[in-house]
Amino acid sequence: MKKMMKIMGALALLVLLASPVHADEVVTAGSVAAESGYAIDNLFLLLGAILVILMQPGFAMVECGFNAAKNAVNILFKNVMDLCIGCILYFLFGYGIMYGDAILGGFMGWGGMGIGAVGGDMAAGSLTPQCDFLFQVAFAATAATIVSGAVAGRLKFSAYLTYSAVLTGLVYPISGFWKWGGGFLDQMGFYDFAGSGLVHAVGGFAGLAGAIVLGPRIGKFSADGKPRGMPGHNLPLAALGVFLLWIGWYGFNPASQLAIVGKANTEAVMLIAVNTTLAAAAGGILAMLTTWFIHKKPDLTMALNGILAGLVGITANCDGVTNVEALVIGIVAGILVVLGVKLLDAIKVDDPVGAWPVHGLCGIWGLIACAIFGDGSYWGEAANGALYGNWIAQIAGAVLVPLWAFGTMFVLFSILKKFNALRVSPEEELRGLDIGEHGEEAYSGFQLWTIK
Amino acid sequence: MKKMMKIMGALALLVLLASPVHADEVVTAGSVAAESGYAIDNLFLLLGAILVILMQPGFAMVECGFNAAKNAVNILFKNVMDLCIGCILYFLFGYGIMYGDAILGGFMGWGGMGIGAVGGDMAAGSLTPQCDFLFQVAFAATAATIVSGAVAGRLKFSAYLTYSAVLTGLVYPISGFWKWGGGFLDQMGFYDFAGSGLVHAVGGFAGLAGAIVLGPRIGKFSADGKPRGMPGHNLPLAALGVFLLWIGWYGFNPASQLAIVGKANTEAVMLIAVNTTLAAAAGGILAMLTTWFIHKKPDLTMALNGILAGLVGITANCDGVTNVEALVIGIVAGILVVLGVKLLDAIKVDDPVGAWPVHGLCGIWGLIACAIFGDGSYWGEAANGALYGNWIAQIAGAVLVPLWAFGTMFVLFSILKKFNALRVSPEEELRGLDIGEHGEEAYSGFQLWTIK
Amino acid sequence: MKKMMKIMGALALLVLLASPVHADEVVTAGSVAAESGYAIDNLFLLLGAILVILMQPGFAMVECGFNAAKNAVNILFKNVMDLCIGCILYFLFGYGIMYGDAILGGFMGWGGMGIGAVGGDMAAGSLTPQCDFLFQVAFAATAATIVSGAVAGRLKFSAYLTYSAVLTGLVYPISGFWKWGGGFLDQMGFYDFAGSGLVHAVGGFAGLAGAIVLGPRIGKFSADGKPRGMPGHNLPLAALGVFLLWIGWYGFNPASQLAIVGKANTEAVMLIAVNTTLAAAAGGILAMLTTWFIHKKPDLTMALNGILAGLVGITANCDGVTNVEALVIGIVAGILVVLGVKLLDAIKVDDPVGAWPVHGLCGIWGLIACAIFGDGSYWGEAANGALYGNWIAQIAGAVLVPLWAFGTMFVLFSILKKFNALRVSPEEELRGLDIGEHGEEAYSGFQLWTIK
Amino acid sequence: MKLIIAYIQPEKLTAVKQALYEKDVFKMSVTNALGCGQQKGYHETYRGADIEVNLLKKVRLDIAVNADFVETTIEAIISGARSGNIGDGKIFVQDLEQCIRIRTGEKGDEAIG
């Protein structure tokens, strides 16, 4: 293998050096550009996909750490499985729906099952179909895994498997098509660079639907309706998870430029990376200060949420805002996420990890920020001549996309509930889903206060 | 977004093609190709090496999490040290043995100690010797670390150090030479793209040898010979480890193409990445379903093993199978691994983490899958004119390589046993190796049920 | 370093443009080189920055795992916040101070707040300002986070926030300017490739200052002054952290070459990567052997420190030493770190994680190693004609840089102490900072021996 | 004075505490325990192999009370802990000779409450 490749490489060079003078020379320089551009941009996207997949352990650790030890196996298992199921379902249906040609009057697309080709045209900025799929499936899996945190501690394992199949195979790709597949949202000038709305808001609102249909965990609200803190069992894991998410986001945002070759691309990618960093940092600090101010003590879990909030907020607009605007976006997100958590407590919705405040609320914030900060012209013109990122389009998207995710998932979870395939029994919940659903403890041998 | 970029890319190419003619460009263009190709391919391999090294914490966390808390320090220490020792020993001897010129009638190679040069010929597909070493040593360390899980909970620390020196310095490089060094297996058309056999089966069977010579942990089999579950103490860590392994595998497989520049390479790399993903996902799902079916409850640890099984299974053939075939390979691996675990229980071999079912059994499966699915012609012709991946060659390799690892390690462990330098005392084993061998607890301050 | 590369990049482009015949054609080949070179080198640095940021969870896990469970939230929070604060402060002030034009007679630089531009000149080796910032801020955050471990278990959270703002916004950039900003140390021929001194020694000595001003944790030294072991509570996390640090170092060192395009760069990067690997491995093994020899049992935490010691030691010189010299540097570092730990115990300084032995002591060792091993000429000539890495310059740097960090931080911590804003109350310390400062437990539900 | 020791199901602790509070019993000590009794254990499988768990998680209450409080205390515990299922637990009563409040040095009856 190794040898073989070395030779190929050498040959490649010879060919170039050997090739005689004339017409084809131009091709020489051109082909060099095409060849290395093709390699670089695909390598860049591969790196991006890998980083986005690194967000999976990130989510798994955050959600696991923010929940009770007695449910750790269950939540880990859900996180592992939404990735596995997501890969298969998105391969079979999702990808075709999201990036195929419009059908059903532009409601969704269809390009057949699977990926289709292996090869593409050799040029900078052109992705091989396989590479393109890998990057896209990583995003689908991200949307899916957001939900597990919101429904933690009470949703049946089997129900979650059903959910994740439906989301990655159908719901996410359809709203994805509306924008990234070139659907009507795209045509009206809706802008969502890397998915504050299409990925995070979808996940966040799907999670909200789940949390509402399920109802709160036993003990989350006292008899007189006061919210009770149900502390996470492993904050070091949760912190690790947030660090991994931060790092994974360097794939999520910069790689969404989809090419790095060419001055414009190279510089866009780097601007995006820095904006992502600044928003994350600002979000973390502000969330810390906000809780410090409200509750007199700095709360780690809120600061961690704040970092994620900043990242979600910058996702839709990171390619079109300045560094300073990125800071502002992060600052607002950091405050929003804390208020979002308190809002859910107020309306008695139990979202153990803050999936909605982070991904839902700040996802919308990211979309609106496009209209506020983004100089629309930067993003060019939409089919209907409107500028990308204009207020109407952003509001339309910020309403329709979350609504779509919330609505469909609300229906799905309600159906499961009807066949009471949704929630585990109170005994099981009290004892922990790990024993009840998996007959397996996460921390065998550790003495836990069984009284919590 | 995507679309937009595609167009930009195309334009970029056109511009280049448009520009007119002359002589010296050819050289200029050629040198450009060589220079950037050299940079890109070496960068690609560096990234690959880094990802493969990321598999080290992956293995460490899985093995640590799947074992008892009282042995956590010991297993972590072994994982840390096999990397350190592996780097040194492979640098001193292994690399020279694996990629040197054939000696002892082609039994092994020898190219001197160390790496030799710093510079290479500047061309696409040509790796600097240092880069090549880094990538290779990462593989050697992978083979080594697989074993620690199989012998966990009873093998002496010093014995493990000895073992890992021998494996990375001698045993692994020799069988590696047979194929990747251009030895007899390569010449007869044996195919193993990224090491289902040369890396994973070697590790898996070395581990099996250790598990057999050592005998089971106290309490693993009841008086009447029934296998007893000895639960892992930290499944969140184990799950994290599997995620890291999955991600590391994007270095292990795609980077084994050893070049990304050139249409063929670029597209091969991306196909490999997707096949790797699909096999992992399928393996995880099938292993879950299989245990669910057999034991009525979905078992997280088995699903995690299943993901690894799928990854191991696809490693030998990922560059020559279709996406759908990759799914099938993963599905089979996912079932095999569960059966493998039950097989070991049946024959009373105690492999605490399932190293053999995952790496040994599915490693062989990967090799056989080359013959089943791989269109031999795709992989070109071997020295003897046979097609790569032909049945005879694959069977030969699938027998000889594991046999070599198993045999040599069986001897080594037996010798250590004779000088009873192999296994800790029963008291030490019951109390835990952490106190006995290191006088250090992994979770100081935590209350553990000392009665397990 | 940076500067040098910038110039090289510019030259590269000029050469191409200069080469004879028909301006535009040349531009064709030249522009291809510039375009892909620009993309590759910036991608390379982006990857580097991401890897360096991966060191943040690495540090967080090591420091968390090496300390008591009752302080886990506090130390995690500090690690999260020094990254957030570091990003903002370095953006606002640090970057401008470190890479601006000399002011105050060359004591520091100033280039204004923020980053300034988005675009740069398109050429290989030329970094976009944003990319350059991202890489630099990752280094600043590294220096900052080192300290948290040395002051763990007793420093107030608010004091730490103050400290990290000052370090990343002022102290680190100033000494950084002396060398990497082209200041007097650079001019006299001081060499520090990737920051053994400018990053690690700065962090290590800042930490030492903190540890001294704070005084030891209650119980660290017995009445008769004997040091007492205060075991870390989660060694699996600590081991994971070290693995992440090892991996992150592949960004820290290789990417400090600041370019990979061009034969010299490509090969330098790979040499650096291998040297880094060998030094880490050697450091780990030697630290293990040293403690084994002294205390009769191999101590995991020391081996982990040893790996880091090797990495720190090779950081200043990895581009100019041979593989074998890298081994020697790692070996010495592995021994030094153990002696360093014992030294601190002897002088009754309490550094819970060994931040000074690892980053301070071995940081200096790395600088001295430049003079010992580095063939000065390799690193070219300094402004004053002296060779880079000469003894005088290295000693000067090895004294001034640590002194600067130690002195400034000693003052800062002393001031905080005066306003007793430095250390928590004994009650709070005994009970744990998590409850006292954050009202949050790291492991809610776990039974901890409250008596430790 | 008497020392009442009760082993109950962990999930009943809150109910038992409630019941005790209502009867003005505010002082108690709680420890984790594993119990083995009439209640048969259960079987888990781990990686396909069987695990027999016959030591079940229980919570132990230690409550020191004055003699005249024993009955009410016991009734409170029962009312909070009884589910009617095997595993509900046991209550043990022992004589308590002396009780001292460390803070004040008070002894006997006034120390206990």
Added chain:
Amino acid sequence: MKLIIAYIQPEKLTAVKQALYEKDVFKMSVTNALGCGQQKGYHETYRGADIEVNLLKKVRLDIAVNADFVETTIEAIISGARSGNIGDGKIFVQDLEQCIRIRTGEKGDEAIG
């Protein structure tokens, strides 16, 4: 009725349970404990510094039995727990005034078993 409290070496628990089962003693409660006795502690080193461990891990058994069962129970415990080494542990016997089964409200002898 008597309450038997035994502190044993953790690794002996299985043997002790076995011995008790053979004597038809099936009910007990188990808790983790740290013990400090004749058995000197041991020294660990952590990062080169000394740690003196003088509280050793023990397992505590609480077994309530009828008076006539005391001897057999004690013998069973000893037979399972004795290794002849320092640290084997101790057995304490106390009087038990009352025993109530929460589930049924049964009292005394029939509740105990």
Added chain:
Amino acid sequence: MKLIIAYIQPEKLTAVKQALYEKDVFKMSVTNALGCGQQKGYHETYRGADIEVNLLKKVRLDIAVNADFVETTIEAIISGARSGNIGDGKIFVQDLEQCIRIRTGEKGDEAIG
């Protein structure tokens, strides 16, 4: 023989052990406990929501001594554990009928020490 049971503040354990050693009381057993008493619990907030903690971490000491040692032992505990603040804890004394050293089978007074 008597069995002394004391609940103290965790951070006082070292001091109490010291005090006991000085009075030649070397043998004891220690367990973790949660205590609920005069000392009101405290409130934490987690993600902005309130957590009422009314079971506080305590350490439980079990010390079996000969009758003539009871006073000294109690004094030692008090001297080590008293801070004068609510939460200092309680000491309980019970009669102990029998004590057996598993290792030797010794009984009574010579077994206890």
